[in-house]
Every structure is written in structure tokens, then in C-alpha cells.
Amino acid sequence: MLNRIYEAQKLMDSACQKLGRQINIMEVCGTHTVAIFRNGLRPTLPERLKMLSGPGCPVCVTDQGYIDITLQLADREDCIIATYGDMIRVPGKDGSLETRHKPNVKIVLSSEDALTLAKNNPDKTVVFIAVGFETTAPATAVAVQEADSRGIENFCILSGHKLVVPAMEALVGDKNHKIDAFLCPGHVSVIIGSNAYIPIVEQFARPCVVAGFEPMQIIEGIAGLCRQLADGAAEVESIYDAVVTPEGNRTAQSIIDECFEPVDGLWRGLGSIPNSTLKLKAEYSRFDALNRFGLKEIPAEDLSGCRCGEVLCGLIDPPDCALFEKKCTPDSPVGPCMVSSEGACSAWYKYGRGRKRSS
Amino acid sequence: MKDTPTNKILLAHGGGGRLTANLISNNILPKFSNEILAQLADAASLELDSPAVCFTTDSYVVKPLFFNGGDIGKLAVCGTINDLAVAGAKPVALSLSMIIEEGFELGVLDKILASAAEAADGAEVSIVAGDTKVVETGAADGIFINTAGLGTKLPDVNLSFGRIAPGDKIIINGTIGDHGMTIMSQREGIKFESQLASDCASLAPLTCRILEAAPGVKFMRDPTRGGLAATVNEIANSTGHSIELYEKDIPIKPAVQAAADMLGFDLLDIANEGKVVIVTAPDTAEKVLDVCKGHPLGAGAGIIGEVAQSEDGPIVELITKVGGRRIVQMPYGRELPRIC
Known part of the structure; x- marks a missing residue:
């Protein structure tokens, strides 16, 4: 293993030398962010290689307006809110699902659990807080289809599902031109396939490497990106071959396509991105919580002083935010990147404090 | 007067009357048979072989009550023994107090007590005092247990x-x-x-x-x-x-x-x-x-x-x-x- 690490570090060093400037690599996925910190990889990288944490944590990229709608729904006595655990602590403009102490807020591990809640509580409407990327969207779609076929009408979803590639395009096309290359998410790529990143290399000439979450995979993924940058190449490469194919999981993709259509959607920090959010198709629209309750997602300002938006674009590191470690901690989070265990701020706080920054 | 047999804990089991006495004599004492507890005195009298003692207490509220590798009874005994052990003491005696929710299955309580007794026996520690309270349905989650423990300090040991x-x-x-x-x-x-x-x-x-x-x-x-x-x-x-x-x-x-x-x-x-x-x-x-x-x-x-x-x-x-x-x-x- 040490030999492989040495080889990878040599590639990184020579790319830094050849380019003669700082190299900025974005790890898109929150699981990568945490793995990089947990394995202490940052201090092992060359000084001129900077890792930027990207918009790949579903809780973090969820727009403030969406959070405010979940709070509105939680106030309704005829609803049960079924949500993934991380979401309950994200502050809205008036508290969070957690601080409201509502007995109708239930933590679930899957959309299937939310559907079971609906079956067991026929006199309430269960609203599933459906966040996540292409990884969790198929399971939500299956739950909606099951509710449809079995006539479970007291179930609906508040879709916050998002697509990864449009966000990467928005980043390099507009928000952050400094990104040189992308370390692409392992889990999402299992579903969408490595070919999904072809637009990033063809239109934006940014190398993409799909890697798994073991430290060696991450190190070799970064090294692969460095090799491409040094060679002036921009290609899609996957070193997560065991599970990621070029085409991805066709079955999961078609389940998403059956239920959802991509529409323009709001992202924290990135604003509105064309065709980046999944909305239920017309035939399933009665399971859309916005339709059922006549609600509209209104863009909301980020909370005062919170710079999660800039963190998510790789424009600043968490310690550059004045709230970090002071007003904003995991015990008392201001922004979602400190709430989610996969958030960049939470990872910096937990694993990065007390050490000199690597960049 | 004969009481109707029950397989559930009732509020009366914690009331200090006949049902409490039945619970103690039928369900508790047989499992923790030792002379000190059997006296059912208001306080246990102990003779220790060292003037230096360690004393600790802990409460146990684990959910689920039974899990692979143990249950709340074993946990309540081992947890307090371990606090004494790492302080450099040889654990000698424990108290064990239970707060039980009304309606709790007696059979389940028996299992928990048997498991606590087995853990105490295995560590050569006696359960010398205890208490049982019963609270209304909904006021506790099944059963909560508190144990306190006394141990004698091992000679020449200085942990700090x-x-x-x-x-x-x-x-x-x-x-x-x-x-x-x-x-x-x-x-x-x-x-x-x-x-x-x-x-x-x-x-x-x-x-x-x-x-x-x-x-x-x-x-x-x-x-x-x-x-x-x-x-x-x-x-x-x-x-x-x-x-x-x-x-x-x-x-x-x-x-x-x-x-x-x-x-x-x-x-x-x-x-x-x-x-x-x-x-x-x-x-x-x-x-x-x-x-x-x-x-x-x-x-x-x-x-x-x-x-x-x-x-x-x-x-x-x-x-x-x-x-x-x-x-x-x-x-x-x-x-x-x-x-x-």
C-alpha cells in the first residue's frame, strides 16, 4: 500500500510542478469530504494541491425556502412529517423541526418507512421529506408508485431531489471558474454511470475521476486527476470499476424517469439551476405535497451571516466564515453544512480544528 | 387473604404492601440469594477488609431492553462494577433499584433480574440492597435501573x-x-x-x-x-x-x-x-x-x-x-x- 501511496504522491507533486500554480480539485460528494478528513488525507497532499468541498451533501444544498415549507407542514395537525434524521436540525427562519418539538415529526431511514407510517396512520397525511441525489430518488419513486398502485392516498412527498451533473455544470460554468477537476461521487455514479460526466469534460474541459470511499481510492483518484491536468487532458475515468459502469444502473434510471421530470430548481448557494431538480410527473402530481397543500417554494435568503452557500461552491473554506466555531457549532448549528454529518463545516469542525490548514 | 395472580407489574407492586412483599420474596430474593439481602434491613451492614473504598453509582435506561450480548440487567451490574474496576478497586457489593412502568411483564422482569444476578455472581459481587418503584403507564419506558457500587481499593495501586x-x-x-x-x-x-x-x-x-x-x-x-x-x-x-x-x-x-x-x-x-x-x-x-x-x-x-x-x-x-x-x-x- 505504501508503494501505491508513494506513486500517487509523485504524480501529484509533478502535476503541481508542471502547472506551476495551485491546483484546485473539488470533491463533489459529502461522503468523500468526510472520508478525506477522517483519513487525514489533507495534510498528506502537496501544499499547492487544494481540495474544495462541493455541493454533494443533500441536506446542505437544500434551499432555505424548502426548509421553511417543511416547518409550515409540521405545524399542520393533519400531517405527519417523515424525514431523514439530518434534516430535523437544519434551521429555518423560525426554528427547526427539532426545536419545534412536534410529536408529528418522525425520523425514518427510507421512503419505505414513510409509506408504512402512512399505512399505519390512515387519518393523517404523511409527507415524506424527499431529499437526496440520484441515489435516493429511485427509492422515493418506488414509494410513490406503490402508494399509487395500492391506493395509499394519505401519502405524499415534498420533492427536494436533485441532480448532480447540472450542479457541476453550474459551478464551472458560472460560480467557480477556479475548479480544475472533479473527484466524482461513487454512490451517485453507480446510478447515473460514468458517462454522465461526459458534458463536463467535453464542454468545460475539466477532468473527472469517479472514485470509491476507501482512502486508497481517494488518493489514486486525486492522483489520476493530477496526471490528466499535467498532460493537459480532460477525460472521464472511473477507478471504482467494481460497481460503476459507463451506463450506470438502467433500472434505477428508468424508475426515476417514470415518476419524475427534471425542472429548474433552487440550490443553496448556487441559486436556480436549469433542469436540476426532480418534480413528480403529472400522472403522480397528487402525491406532490406542494400540489396537495397549495404551497409554493419561495426562494429565501440564507440566514444572517451564514456563508454555507459559498462553502458549497468551493469559494471559501469553512474557517473563512465568521460564524464557524463561534456562533455555529455542531451543537448549535446556524447553517446546514454544520448540521449534516456529511457537511463540509461539520467535517472541518470535527476533524480539522487545531491543525494548521493545508492550503 | 389470597391475591389474584398477575403476570404484569401493577402500581401496587411498588406500594409497599402485600404485592410488594410478594414481588420481593417470589421474584427478587431467590435470584440474589445472599445473607445480607435476605435480612431485608433498611440498610445493608458490610464488613470490608480495607479501610480505603471506592463508591459509585449509575443509572441505566437502554432501549431496547434486550440486545445481542446482554440486557439492561446485565448492563446495570457490569456498568457499575466497571466504574469501580477502573478506579483500581475490587468490587464488593451493589445496590439495585428499579423504576418500573405499570403493565410491565413480570416474566420479562424475571429475565432481567436473572441476568443481573448472573452478572453479579460472575464477578463475585453481592447485591445487598435494592428498591422497587412502579410508575403509571407512560411515565417510564418499561424499566429503568439504578445501581450503586462499593469496592475496596487494591493495595499499592495509584491511578491518576x-x-x-x-x-x-x-x-x-x-x-x-x-x-x-x-x-x-x-x-x-x-x-x-x-x-x-x-x-x-x-x-x-x-x-x-x-x-x-x-x-x-x-x-x-x-x-x-x-x-x-x-x-x-x-x-x-x-x-x-x-x-x-x-x-x-x-x-x-x-x-x-x-x-x-x-x-x-x-x-x-x-x-x-x-x-x-x-x-x-x-x-x-x-x-x-x-x-x-x-x-x-x-x-x-x-x-x-x-x-x-x-x-x-x-x-x-x-x-x-x-x-x-x-x-x-x-x-x-x-x-x-x-x-x-
């Missing part, structure tokens, strides 16, 4: 933060995270939960043997809530020295790692109920390891870190398997509700 110095070795007696991940997996209904088992065990037989063989041991602590991360941070903060842990040497079961990855937990933060962290001078480390490895509770023991000079204040760092370094924080403490 103050003796810890840079260069000292940090030893653990086996795999981390087994208890916390077992509880969490069972709560979350993860499919591979059957591969996980709590490490819940009385550490006293092991710690007494270690301290007899190596009285120079400087410090011991059981890494329960907050896991190894909390324990080493307490050591660092209390001594002012830094600590380096070696990831490659920290014993972890693959199934436990898989469960932690799935639920997004860092095993360093996860509770143990049968583990002890030992800090000792380098020249006695091998001796301590030998003693551990010769005991069933320490077969997987290893040196997992070292106390280091602190440069800008004490920090705990993990040297990762790939040669990276990262901070190990004191856990926030809200990740795992009601695990013990």
Missing part, C-alpha cells in the same frame, strides 16, 4: 491523571464500538444485526489481574458513552499532554465497521461496555499486554497509541492507515440516544 507522562503507552483490551453499534443496529432494524453483539462484560476480573501483575499502571478508564474518543480526550485535557492513536492498531470487527459506515458513525465515538483503556509506562506495557492476552476479556488487546509532548496545548491525533493525521475530537454527545 497526574502520573501520566509523555512516552506512556495506551492499551485497549479489544475491539471498539461493539456495544453502541449493536444497540443502534437493533434499533434501526439493520439486516446484519445478528452478526453484532454487545461487549457488555464485567471488567473487574481482568483489571484486578492487571493491577496485581503491574501495579505501576498509571490510569484506567472504561470508554463507555463517547467511546474511545471521549476517553482519550479526557486524558489529554486533564494531563495537558497530547495523544497519538494509531488507526492500524485499533481493533475493530468488520461487521461493526460496516454498520458504522452504513449509519454514518465514527467508531471512535461509539460506546463500549466491556472495554478498558489502560495508560502505562513503556517498560510495563508488554507485561500488561501479556496479562490481557491471557484473559478471555483481553484476547484482542493491543497498544493503540502513545502519550506525546504537547506543543500548543493538548490535542488527540489519529495517525491513519494511509499515513495521514487528523484530529480526534470530544464527541458532541447526542449521536446515540439511550444506549446504556
Whole structure:
């Protein structure tokens, strides 16, 4: 293993030398962010290689307006809110699902659990807080289809599902031109396939490497990106071959396509991105919580002083935010990147404090 | 007058009347048969063979009440014994008090009490005092147990933060995270939960043997809530020295790692109920390891870190398997509700 690490570090060093400037690599996925910190990889990288944490944590990229709608729904006595655990602590403009102490807020591990809640509580409407990327969207779609076929009408979803590639395009096309290359998410790529990143290399000439979450995979993924940058190449490469194919999981993709259509959607920090959010198709629209309750997602300002938006674009590191470690901690989070265990701020706080920054 | 037999706990079982007496004589005393308890006095009278004693207490509210590798009864006895053990004491006697929810199955209570008795017997500790209260349905979650424990200090043993110095070795007696991940997996209904088992065990037989063989041991602590991360941070903060842990040497079961990855937990933060962290001078480390490895509770023991000079204040760092370094924080403490 040490030999492989040495080889990878040599590639990184020579790319830094050849380019003669700082190299900025974005790890898109929150699981990568945490793995990089947990394995202490940052201090092992060359000084001129900077890792930027990207918009790949579903809780973090969820727009403030969406959070405010979940709070509105939680106030309704005829609803049960079924949500993934991380979401309950994200502050809205008036508290969070957690601080409201509502007995109708239930933590679930899957959309299937939310559907079971609906079956067991026929006199309430269960609203599933459906966040996540292409990884969790198929399971939500299956739950909606099951509710449809079995006539479970007291179930609906508040879709916050998002697509990864449009966000990467928005980043390099507009928000952050400094990104040189992308370390692409392992889990999402299992579903969408490595070919999904072809637009990033063809239109934006940014190398993409799909890697798994073991430290060696991450190190070799970064090294692969460095090799491409040094060679002036921009290609899609996957070193997560065991599970990621070029085409991805066709079955999961078609389940998403059956239920959802991509529409323009709001992202924290990135604003509105064309065709980046999944909305239920017309035939399933009665399971859309916005339709059922006549609600509209209104863009909301980020909370005062919170710079999660800039963190998510790789424009600043968490310690550059004045709230970090002071007003904003995991015990008392201001922004979602400190709430989610996969958030960049939470990872910096937990694993990065007390050490000199690597960049 | 004859009472109608019941298979559930009623409020009257805690009322101090006939049903309480029945509960004590039929369900409790037979399991904890010892002369002191049998006297049913208002206080237990003990004769100890040392004037130096350790005294501790802890309450147990674990959910679920039964888990792979143990239950709330075993946990309540072992947990308090372990607090005495790591303080350098030989546990002698425990009290055991229960707060039970009305409607609780008597059969389930019997199982819990039998398990508590077995754990106490195994550690040669007597349960010499106790109490039972019953609260209305909904006022408790099944059963809560409090135990308090008394132990006599082992001779020539001096365990304190103050003796810890840079260069000292940090030893653990086996795999981390087994208890916390077992509880969490069972709560979350993860499919591979059957591969996980709590490490819940009385550490006293092991710690007494270690301290007899190596009285120079400087410090011991059981890494329960907050896991190894909390324990080493307490050591660092209390001594002012830094600590380096070696990831490659920290014993972890693959199934436990898989469960932690799935639920997004860092095993360093996860509770143990049968583990002890030992800090000792380098020249006695091998001796301590030998003693551990010769005991069933320490077969997987290893040196997992070292106390280091602190440069800008004490920090705990993990040297990762790939040669990276990262901070190990004191856990926030809200990740795992009601695990013990």
C-alpha cells in the first residue's frame, strides 16, 4: 500500500510542478469530504494541491425556502412529517423541526418507512421529506408508485431531489471558474454511470475521476486527476470499476424517469439551476405535497451571516466564515453544512480544528 | 387473604404492601440469594477488609431492553462494577433499584433480574440492597435501573491523571464500538444485526489481574458513552499532554465497521461496555499486554497509541492507515440516544 501511496504522491507533486500554480480539485460528494478528513488525507497532499468541498451533501444544498415549507407542514395537525434524521436540525427562519418539538415529526431511514407510517396512520397525511441525489430518488419513486398502485392516498412527498451533473455544470460554468477537476461521487455514479460526466469534460474541459470511499481510492483518484491536468487532458475515468459502469444502473434510471421530470430548481448557494431538480410527473402530481397543500417554494435568503452557500461552491473554506466555531457549532448549528454529518463545516469542525490548514 | 395472580407489574407492586412483599420474596430474593439481602434491613451492614473504598453509582435506561450480548440487567451490574474496576478497586457489593412502568411483564422482569444476578455472581459481587418503584403507564419506558457500587481499593495501586507522562503507552483490551453499534443496529432494524453483539462484560476480573501483575499502571478508564474518543480526550485535557492513536492498531470487527459506515458513525465515538483503556509506562506495557492476552476479556488487546509532548496545548491525533493525521475530537454527545 505504501508503494501505491508513494506513486500517487509523485504524480501529484509533478502535476503541481508542471502547472506551476495551485491546483484546485473539488470533491463533489459529502461522503468523500468526510472520508478525506477522517483519513487525514489533507495534510498528506502537496501544499499547492487544494481540495474544495462541493455541493454533494443533500441536506446542505437544500434551499432555505424548502426548509421553511417543511416547518409550515409540521405545524399542520393533519400531517405527519417523515424525514431523514439530518434534516430535523437544519434551521429555518423560525426554528427547526427539532426545536419545534412536534410529536408529528418522525425520523425514518427510507421512503419505505414513510409509506408504512402512512399505512399505519390512515387519518393523517404523511409527507415524506424527499431529499437526496440520484441515489435516493429511485427509492422515493418506488414509494410513490406503490402508494399509487395500492391506493395509499394519505401519502405524499415534498420533492427536494436533485441532480448532480447540472450542479457541476453550474459551478464551472458560472460560480467557480477556479475548479480544475472533479473527484466524482461513487454512490451517485453507480446510478447515473460514468458517462454522465461526459458534458463536463467535453464542454468545460475539466477532468473527472469517479472514485470509491476507501482512502486508497481517494488518493489514486486525486492522483489520476493530477496526471490528466499535467498532460493537459480532460477525460472521464472511473477507478471504482467494481460497481460503476459507463451506463450506470438502467433500472434505477428508468424508475426515476417514470415518476419524475427534471425542472429548474433552487440550490443553496448556487441559486436556480436549469433542469436540476426532480418534480413528480403529472400522472403522480397528487402525491406532490406542494400540489396537495397549495404551497409554493419561495426562494429565501440564507440566514444572517451564514456563508454555507459559498462553502458549497468551493469559494471559501469553512474557517473563512465568521460564524464557524463561534456562533455555529455542531451543537448549535446556524447553517446546514454544520448540521449534516456529511457537511463540509461539520467535517472541518470535527476533524480539522487545531491543525494548521493545508492550503 | 389470597391475591389474584398477575403476570404484569401493577402500581401496587411498588406500594409497599402485600404485592410488594410478594414481588420481593417470589421474584427478587431467590435470584440474589445472599445473607445480607435476605435480612431485608433498611440498610445493608458490610464488613470490608480495607479501610480505603471506592463508591459509585449509575443509572441505566437502554432501549431496547434486550440486545445481542446482554440486557439492561446485565448492563446495570457490569456498568457499575466497571466504574469501580477502573478506579483500581475490587468490587464488593451493589445496590439495585428499579423504576418500573405499570403493565410491565413480570416474566420479562424475571429475565432481567436473572441476568443481573448472573452478572453479579460472575464477578463475585453481592447485591445487598435494592428498591422497587412502579410508575403509571407512560411515565417510564418499561424499566429503568439504578445501581450503586462499593469496592475496596487494591493495595499499592495509584491511578491518576497526574502520573501520566509523555512516552506512556495506551492499551485497549479489544475491539471498539461493539456495544453502541449493536444497540443502534437493533434499533434501526439493520439486516446484519445478528452478526453484532454487545461487549457488555464485567471488567473487574481482568483489571484486578492487571493491577496485581503491574501495579505501576498509571490510569484506567472504561470508554463507555463517547467511546474511545471521549476517553482519550479526557486524558489529554486533564494531563495537558497530547495523544497519538494509531488507526492500524485499533481493533475493530468488520461487521461493526460496516454498520458504522452504513449509519454514518465514527467508531471512535461509539460506546463500549466491556472495554478498558489502560495508560502505562513503556517498560510495563508488554507485561500488561501479556496479562490481557491471557484473559478471555483481553484476547484482542493491543497498544493503540502513545502519550506525546504537547506543543500548543493538548490535542488527540489519529495517525491513519494511509499515513495521514487528523484530529480526534470530544464527541458532541447526542449521536446515540439511550444506549446504556
